[in-house]
Amino acid sequence: AQRVTQPEKLLSVFKGAPVELKCNYSYSGSPELFWYVQYSRQRLQLLLRHISRESIKGFTADLNKGETSFHLKKPFAQEEDSAMYYCALNPGGATNKLIFGTGTLLAVQP
Amino acid sequence: KAGVTQTPRYLIKTRGQQVTLSCSPISGHRSVSWYQQTPGQGLQFLFEYFSETQRNKGNFPGRFSGRQFSNSRSEMNVSTLELGDSALYLCASSLGTGAEKLFFGSGTQLSVL
16 A cells, blocks of 8 residues: 555654654655645745655755665754645556645754 | 635525535646545545546545536535534545545535434
């Protein structure tokens, strides 16, 4: 079964602390993995995708096929990082279908 | 460049009624996807359209249907509404298909009484 698991509903850290949002997936093929973010009163938007191997707003994520994980990391959290973060899986092929995790609310305390 | 536009923003219906939601994608985008978001189930894929053809469908009953017009605008319809259909319905558009970056609308909040 295709599934994305985000084990933490809420992650609270202090400003300047490192952040790691966990994401594990279950899929037998070669998926594309994404992180989407929703800031307060804003639309859901793409943060990064694994095939781009880029860093956006200081965030990075590495696909670990052995552990079937795609954790999101940032070395120093900022208050403006507070948002809802969703990990999502695209099963590949000619489709934009996404399977979302349940999301993790990141709260960065001053 | 205007973003994805969804109308109406809010809807209140009663059980048994039907409802139509509308989505206008970003200009030039040919793919439109629909998602249902609820506190209990999170974000769930409904269906995806590209060039007026349904490319993919999620695990929802036949009461949920959709279509896409030649100008890429899309509508989704829910017939015989149930209380459990109360949700935020999100539309997303992209240029093409194949793990593209999705641009989401603000959603239509449907309440079924």
